[in-house]
Amino acid sequence: MGLDDAIRKPHERLSALLAGEMGEVDTLIRARMTSDYAPRIDQVAAHLVGAGGKRLRPLLTIAAARMCGYDGPYHVYLAATVEFIHTATLLHDDVVDESGQRRGRPTANRLWDNKSSVLVGDYLFARSFQLMVAPGNLQVLDILSNAAAVIAEGEVLQLTAARDLSTTEEIYLKVVRGKTAALFAAATEVGGVIAAMPEEQQRALHTYGDALGVSFQIVDDLLDVSGDAAKTGKNIGDDFRERKLTLPIIKTVAKADAEERAFWTRTIEKGDQREGDLEHALGLMAKHGAIDATRDEALAWANRAKEALTHLPEHEIRGMLHDLADYVVARIS
Amino acid sequence: MGLDDAIRKPHERLSALLAGEMGEVDTLIRARMTSDYAPRIDQVAAHLVGAGGKRLRPLLTIAAARMCGYDGPYHVYLAATVEFIHTATLLHDDVVDESGQRRGRPTANRLWDNKSSVLVGDYLFARSFQLMVAPGNLQVLDILSNAAAVIAEGEVLQLTAARDLSTTEEIYLKVVRGKTAALFAAATEVGGVIAAMPEEQQRALHTYGDALGVSFQIVDDLLDVSGDAAKTGKNIGDDFRERKLTLPIIKTVAKADAEERAFWTRTIEKGDQREGDLEHALGLMAKHGAIDATRDEALAWANRAKEALTHLPEHEIRGMLHDLADYVVARIS
Known part of the structure; x- marks a missing residue:
C-alpha cells in the first residue's frame, strides 16, 4: 500500500478495490428504478440516485460477500436491495421531517410534492423486495x-x-x-x-x-x-x-x-x-x-x-x- | 341452501363458510400489527383494523386455497399479508389524497398526523413482507x-x-x-x-x-x-x-x-x-x-x-x- 492509499479514507479504499462490482450495482439500480408507465418515478428516483451518496450500505454487502469468498452474482442484487430500502427511507424521512434540503440539493418533496415522495418511496420499497427474492x-x-x-x-x-x-x-x-x-x-x-x-x-x-x-x-x-x-x-x-x-x-x-x-x-x-x-x-x-x-x-x-x-x-x-x-x-x- | 342464504350477498356467504379461518386471520393480524416499543403503531393500526372493512382480499386468498384443496396453515399467513399490504396502501392513500374520512370515521392522518400515517404504513408494509416469507x-x-x-x-x-x-x-x-x-x-x-x-x-x-x-x-x-x-x-x-x-x-x-x-x-x-x-x-x-x-x-x-x-x-x-x-x-x- 502506497502513501496515497494509506491516507485515503477506508470506505474510499474499499470502493476502489470493489469498483467493478459497485459498477454492476449502479447498473442494476438504474435499471430497476425506472417505470415503463410512470415517468414521475424515473424523475424522482434519478434525482436521488444522481445526488451521489456514498453508497456505504451496498459497499458493506459487497465487501462482506467478497471477504467471505463469495463468487456468485447475487451479492450485487442484495447490495441494490439495501440501497433501495435506504433510498425509500430517505424519501419518506424528508416528508416526515418536512425537509427542504438533502446533500446540498432541494429534496424531492420540495421539487415535486409530498405525494410523489410517499408513492415513489413505496415503489422503491416494493422494488427492493423484488430484488431480494432473486437469490432464492x-x-x-x-x-x-x-x-x-x-x-x-x-x-x-x-x-x-x-x-x-x-x-x-x-x-x-x-x-x-x-x-x-x-x-x-x-x-x-x-x-x-x-x-x-x-x-x-x-x-x-x-x-x-x-x-x-x-x-x-x-x-x-x-x-x-x-x-x-x-x-x-x-x-x-x-x-x-x-x-x-x-x-x-x-x-x-x-x-x-x-x-x-x-x-x-x-x-x-x-x-x-x-x-x-x-x-x-x-x-x-x-x-x-x-x-x-x-x-x-x-x-x-x-x-x-x-x-x-x-x-x-x-x-x-x-x-x-x-x-x-x-x-x-x-x-x- | 335456504332462502336466507340465497339472498345473502356472495361475500357474506363466503365469510360465513370460512368463518373459522377468517378468525385465525384476524388473530394473526392483531398479533402482528403491534409493536413492543412504539405504541403509536398499535393505536394507528387498531384504528384501521377496528374500522371493520369487509376483509375481501384475505377472504379471496382463503377461498382460493380451500377451493384448491389446501389443508396447511399458510393460507392464513398469506391472507394476513394481503390485508397488511392493503392497509398500508390505505394509510398512504389518505395522506396522498388529503382525505379526512374513511368508512365514515376520521382518517389516521386526521386523528394523528401525516407522519404517523406514512411511517405506520411503512411498518405494516414491512410486516407484510415478514408474513409472506413464512410459507417458505x-x-x-x-x-x-x-x-x-x-x-x-x-x-x-x-x-x-x-x-x-x-x-x-x-x-x-x-x-x-x-x-x-x-x-x-x-x-x-x-x-x-x-x-x-x-x-x-x-x-x-x-x-x-x-x-x-x-x-x-x-x-x-x-x-x-x-x-x-x-x-x-x-x-x-x-x-x-x-x-x-x-x-x-x-x-x-x-x-x-x-x-x-x-x-x-x-x-x-x-x-x-x-x-x-x-x-x-x-x-x-x-x-x-x-x-x-x-x-x-x-x-x-x-x-x-x-x-x-x-x-x-x-x-x-x-x-x-x-x-x-x-x-x-x-x-x-
Whole structure:
C-alpha cells in the first residue's frame, strides 16, 4: 500500500478495490428504478440516485460477500436491495421531517410534492423486495424483511419519543437501530449468508454492521456538543436548539436534580429557549460526566465492531472494515 | 341452501363458510400489527383494523386455497399479508389524497398526523413482507412483491395522469390494476400456488382476481354517471366535479370534436365548471355511446372472471366466487 492509499479514507479504499462490482450495482439500480408507465418515478428516483451518496450500505454487502469468498452474482442484487430500502427511507424521512434540503440539493418533496415522495418511496420499497427474492434464499429474506420492520418501528418511535424527557437509553438505542444500525447489520449479514458462511460468522457480520451503525450515530450526537465546527461541518448546539434527545442529553437528564429537570422541561419539552441556555446545558453535561460517558460508549461500540471482525476470515477487506470502525470514531478520540 | 342464504350477498356467504379461518386471520393480524416499543403503531393500526372493512382480499386468498384443496396453515399467513399490504396502501392513500374520512370515521392522518400515517404504513408494509416469507415459497414471494410494485406504480401513474386529457384506456387500466386488481389477482393466485395447483389453474386464479378487480372499478365509474343514488349511495357527477378521468369520460374525450374538446379542457383540465356542465357532460357521454360501451366492458370483465373459474375444481366455493363476479356488476345490469 502506497502513501496515497494509506491516507485515503477506508470506505474510499474499499470502493476502489470493489469498483467493478459497485459498477454492476449502479447498473442494476438504474435499471430497476425506472417505470415503463410512470415517468414521475424515473424523475424522482434519478434525482436521488444522481445526488451521489456514498453508497456505504451496498459497499458493506459487497465487501462482506467478497471477504467471505463469495463468487456468485447475487451479492450485487442484495447490495441494490439495501440501497433501495435506504433510498425509500430517505424519501419518506424528508416528508416526515418536512425537509427542504438533502446533500446540498432541494429534496424531492420540495421539487415535486409530498405525494410523489410517499408513492415513489413505496415503489422503491416494493422494488427492493423484488430484488431480494432473486437469490432464492429464504434466510436472506428473513433478515431483510426484519430489518425493514425494525427501521419503520424505530422511525415511529422517534416520532413519539421526540422531546419526551422520559426517553431512556433503551429507547434511544431502538431509534438508532432503526435510523442506521439495522440496515448496516442486514447489509453485512446477508453478504455472509449468500456466501454460505457458518452461523458464527454470520452473527459476527451482523454484530459488525450493528455496532458500526450505533457508534456512527453516537459520534454524530457527540459532535453536536463537543465537536470542532471547522472540522466536522456541524455547529455546536444544533441538536439542542432542535430539542433532540441525544445520548449526552439523555444521560444528563437521568442525573438531574429537581431544578435541573425544570431546566430540561422548559428547554426541550416546552421549547422555551433563552440566551445562555445552550451554555448552561453544556455545563450540566460536563458536570454529570455525560460527554465523557458518551465518548466511552462510542468507542466501546467501535471496539465491538472490530472484535466481531476477529471471527471472520483473514482478508485485505477485513483490514479495511477494521479501519472503517476506527475512522468512524476518529473524529472524537 | 335456504332462502336466507340465497339472498345473502356472495361475500357474506363466503365469510360465513370460512368463518373459522377468517378468525385465525384476524388473530394473526392483531398479533402482528403491534409493536413492543412504539405504541403509536398499535393505536394507528387498531384504528384501521377496528374500522371493520369487509376483509375481501384475505377472504379471496382463503377461498382460493380451500377451493384448491389446501389443508396447511399458510393460507392464513398469506391472507394476513394481503390485508397488511392493503392497509398500508390505505394509510398512504389518505395522506396522498388529503382525505379526512374513511368508512365514515376520521382518517389516521386526521386523528394523528401525516407522519404517523406514512411511517405506520411503512411498518405494516414491512410486516407484510415478514408474513409472506413464512410459507417458505419463492413463487409466492415473487407474486406478492410484483403486486406491491404494480400497486405503487399505478398510484404514481394516477398522480400524474390525473386531470390530463391525454390519458388513454391503456393508462386507465394500469391505474385500475394498481388501485385494485393487482392485489385481488395476487390474493387469489397465491392461494392456488401454496395448494401446489398446476400452472394453468394458477393462471386462472390470477385472471379471476384481476378481472374481478377491473370490473369492480369500472362499475364504480359507471355508477357515477348512471347510478341510482338511493341504491348506490353515490351522487351522480361526484367524479366529474372532482375532475376524475373515469372510463366513460376517457371514451367520450376520445371521440370529441374540437368544440367538445374545449369543453373537456375547461371542465376537467382547468377545473372551470359552471351550472349545466354536468348535464352537458352526461349528454356528450350518451351521444358517443360511452355509457353503453363502459357497461359492456364491465360485463365483459365479469364474464372473463367467471370463465376463468371453469378451469378450476368443482367446489361449493367456486359457485360463490362465480356469484361474486355477478354481484359486482348486478348494480349496473
